[in-house]
Amino acid sequence: MGQRRATYFQKPLLLKLGIVLLAVGSGIIGCGGGGGGSGGGGGEADTSTFSIFVSNNGDSNRGIVESFNQLFQALARTFDDTERRFVTANNEGIDVDFDGNLFQAGDVNAGSGEPGSVRVISNIADRGEGDGFNAVVDRILGGAATTSTGLVRPKGIDLAHGAGYLLVADVSAGNVLVFGSSAAGDVPPVAITPIGGNPWDVHYDEASDQLFVPVTNGTLEIFDSYIASGFGPGGASRVVTPADAAGAQVSRNLHGVAYDASGDRIVVSDVGAANTSQGADFASDGQIFVFNNASSINGPVVPNITIAGPDTLLGNPVDIILTGDDLRVAEKANDQLLVFARIFNSAGGNVPPDLAQAQIKPESLVARVGSSDPDVTDINDPSIGKLIGSVSNPGGGAAGTGEIVTLSDDLSATATAFNSGRSNENLTFDRNGDAFLTFDDGSNLNGGIAIINRLARSRNGEVYSDSRDRSITGPGTGLVSPKGLDVAGSLGLVFVTENNADSPAIRVFGTNANGDAPPAYSTDLSGVGRPWDVDYAPGSDTLFVALTNGTVAVYDQYNATSGTMPPARMIIPSDATGAPISVNLHGIIYDEQVDQLLLSDVGSAADATDGQLFVVQNASSANGNVPVSVQIGGPSTNLGNPVDIAFDGANLYVAEKSNDLILRFDSIAASPGGDIPPSVSVSRTKPESVVLIPTYLSGTP
Numbered sequence: 001m002g003q004r005r006a007t008y009f010q011k012p013l014l015l016k017l018g019i020v021l022l023a024v025g026s027g028i029i030g031c032g033g034g035g036g037g038s039g040g041g042g043g044e045a046d047t048s049t050f051s052i053f054v055s056n057n058g059d060s061n062r063g064i065v066e067s068f069n070q071l072f073q074a075l076a077r078t079f080d081d082t083e084r085r086f087v088t089a090n091n092e093g094i095d096v097d098f099d100g101n102l103f104q105a106g107d108v109n110a111g112s113g114e115p116g117s118v119r120v121i122s123n124i125a126d127r128g129e130g131d132g133f134n135a136v137v138d139r140i141l142g143g144a145a146t147t148s149t150g151l152v153r154p155k156g157i158d159l160a161h162g163a164g165y166l167l168v169a170d171v172s173a174g175n176v177l178v179f180g181s182s183a184a185g186d187v188p189p190v191a192i193t194p195i196g197g198n199p200w201d202v203h204y205d206e207a208s209d210q211l212f213v214p215v216t217n218g219t220l221e222i223f224d225s226y227i228a229s230g231f232g233p234g235g236a237s238r239v240v241t242p243a244d245a246a247g248a249q250v251s252r253n254l255h256g257v258a259y260d261a262s263g264d265r266i267v268v269s270d271v272g273a274a275n276t277s278q279g280a281d282f283a284s285d286g287q288i289f290v291f292n293n294a295s296s297i298n299g300p301v302v303p304n305i306t307i308a309g310p311d312t313l314l315g316n317p318v319d320i321i322l323t324g325d326d327l328r329v330a331e332k333a334n335d336q337l338l339v340f341a342r343i344f345n346s347a348g349g350n351v352p353p354d355l356a357q358a359q360i361k362p363e364s365l366v367a368r369v370g371s372s373d374p375d376v377t378d379i380n381d382p383s384i385g386k387l388i389g390s391v392s393n394p395g396g397g398a399a400g401t402g403e404i405v406t407l408s409d410d411l412s413a414t415a416t417a418f419n420s421g422r423s424n425e426n427l428t429f430d431r432n433g434d435a436f437l438t439f440d441d442g443s444n445l446n447g448g449i450a451i452i453n454r455l456a457r458s459r460n461g462e463v464y465s466d467s468r469d470r471s472i473t474g475p476g477t478g479l480v481s482p483k484g485l486d487v488a489g490s491l492g493l494v495f496v497t498e499n500n501a502d503s504p505a506i507r508v509f510g511t512n513a514n515g516d517a518p519p520a521y522s523t524d525l526s527g528v529g530r531p532w533d534v535d536y537a538p539g540s541d542t543l544f545v546a547l548t549n550g551t552v553a554v555y556d557q558y559n560a561t562s563g564t565m566p567p568a569r570m571i572i573p574s575d576a577t578g579a580p581i582s583v584n585l586h587g588i589i590y591d592e593q594v595d596q597l598l599l600s601d602v603g604s605a606a607d608a609t610d611g612q613l614f615v616v617q618n619a620s621s622a623n624g625n626v627p628v629s630v631q632i633g634g635p636s637t638n639l640g641n642p643v644d645i646a647f648d649g650a651n652l653y654v655a656e657k658s659n660d661l662i663l664r665f666d667s668i669a670a671s672p673g674g675d676i677p678p679s680v681s682v683s684r685t686k687p688e689s690v691v692l693i694p695t696y697l698s699g700t701p
Contacts, residue, residue: 137510180468448473634675
């Protein structure tokens with residue numbers, strides 16, 4: 001193993017020793033503005049932290065992604081180098097979404113005519129020792145048997161994080177292909193953007209709606225109002241050619257691209273000759289160009305900064321990223337990862353990089369800053385900006401079937417509407433803003449999970465589409481009559497209750513699963529009860545399951561044991577004397593911060609007046625018959641069949657199906673209980689589920 005470490009992780013060549021030592025002390029080569037110097041940039045460091053993923057494309061490491069810190073030092077976790085190097089089996093451009101999923105393009109078998117693909121690796125930063133692509137928890141867009149995607153030789157990719165699009169530069173097809181970021185399999189693109197040459201990379205700036213596409217003919221195509229215009233159907237708005245003062249082109253083969261929105265500056269890399277057959281100087285003719293006023297430049301433009309020459313180590317700079325104003329470069333010809341610090345302050349010319357780290361044939365790189373936002377069922381802050389999502393399930397294909405709406409948090413206004421085309425059950429969201437929706441065929445048979453791309457942010461007036469969305473369904477899934485579900489973003493897993501009387505279970509899927517994928521693992525609930533809803537506590541690895549027999553099954557160390565253990569405890573909501581008061585539990589929320597369990601009880605499904613709400617304190621240790629701290633029920637409550645609940649840390653939202661209402665009970669934990677009216681209510685046809693949609697969903701990493 002030591003020899004392998006020396007081969008792949010040689011100590012960095014410290015070309016600007018003082019800067020690098022400062023960087024080590026602070027944790028990073030600078031990511032902010034300021035500074036100066038005569039090297040690649042030079043200047044002060046700050047204390048920002050992030051990790052970097054690098055894809056490789058050499059004969060010895062093709063199909064491998066590695067993780068590094070800011071100094072390109074390998075992040076060896078608790079296991080050896082071979083195990084740490086993740087085998088994706090793709091080899092080209094990479095990006096990471098808000099929930100930690102790694103997207104990677106690949107054309108590994110392009111020589112044999114196999115179509116290209118994009119692989120999506122779930123929860124890349126925390127995958128296990130010696131792990132690799134796993135069809136149970138990961139997914140593929142395109143691949144060997146595909147004909148519809150249009151992917152031939154995909155290279156660079158970029159995610160339009162908020163809008164939920166995956167943009168793919170296909171060098172052989174001569175197009176940028178646009179897919180929903182949740183799509184999988186052999187599906188057609190949402191749109192195809194023709195390029196006037198062979199595109200290598202792509203960068204999309206969401207705030208300005210600009211698309212930047214470097215082309216192997218040495219030009220940069222820029223599309224203004226890209227998504228707003230319908231994905232650039234008329235071609236590029238502007239074409240920039242790096243030129244000298246006389247207007248002669250100085251670029252040859254553009255590859256990487258990065259945009260500094262704060263300064264409206266664009267950086268592109270030029271690999272020049274790609275190999276010795278194209279030029280004897282292929283390992284020294286690389287260039288970096290920086291242009292100011294990126295939103296308006298057009299035609300032949302003299303770069304504001306040019307970095308080129310033998311001291312730069314630039315031969316084939318195939319990919320670049322900006323972290324603040326530091327430029328990181330995947331230098332393939334010279335087997336290096338480079339950093340040019342404070343790039344926008346650089347004097348340019350034949351300047352050495354501020355750091356060079358040996359790396360065999362790096363192809364692409366991406367920086368990731370981790371998210372601290374909670375999953376939607378773990379919110380404990382009533383002040384957070386939010387909408388309320390609700391699905392309808394009138395049954396029998398009646399009006400409203402498949403409808404999903406978003407409401408203001410005071411329930412007074414409808415913001416958006418979408419139709420899933422399915423018999424809806426329970427709804428939740430991941431941190432990308434993608435909806436996870438359980439469904440069946442309307443007869444509690446042939447169930448599944450629909451993953452609806454960026455429903456938290458957009459899709460108003462739209463319907464389910466294979467080009468944007470996907471489903472987990474089929475006999476191999478074990479989903480017959482799925483009901484409640486919860487997404488654990490930190491694990492890349494979704495927990496689903498299977499309510500089928502013949503096979504009651506918890507089924508756990510990877511959040512990137514697709515089609516007839518088997519569960520990652522399951523828990524048989526035969527003899528325990530039929531589950532309706534579930535909530536997972538990530539801090540304690542505890543699963544709380546609401547059962548239709550009026551009890552709560554609690555599984556400690558649930559994921560650590562892959563759901564193989566029986567319930568650690570059973571909670572039975574009771575009155576002050578210890579007598580059970582629950583009949584048919586449905587909705588469940590566990591507030592881990594205050595150790596509080598919130599429950600809804602539908603009572604008899606045929607009775608529109610016997611619904612209840614409960615609050616149970618000290619839920620992490622509660623066992624057996626547990627007196628509730630709050631019990632709400634009676635005719636004034638409008639509770640008949642409260643089938644689902646959502647909680648914002650203070651107020652409880654209720655999907656009241658039998659009375660066609662969405663209800664809100666404010667300050668639920670401090671409520672006196674009893675027969676009290678809801679604080680707010682609004683009419684909705686047969687609501688089946690209710691969920692918070694916080695404004696941080698579908699943000700940008």
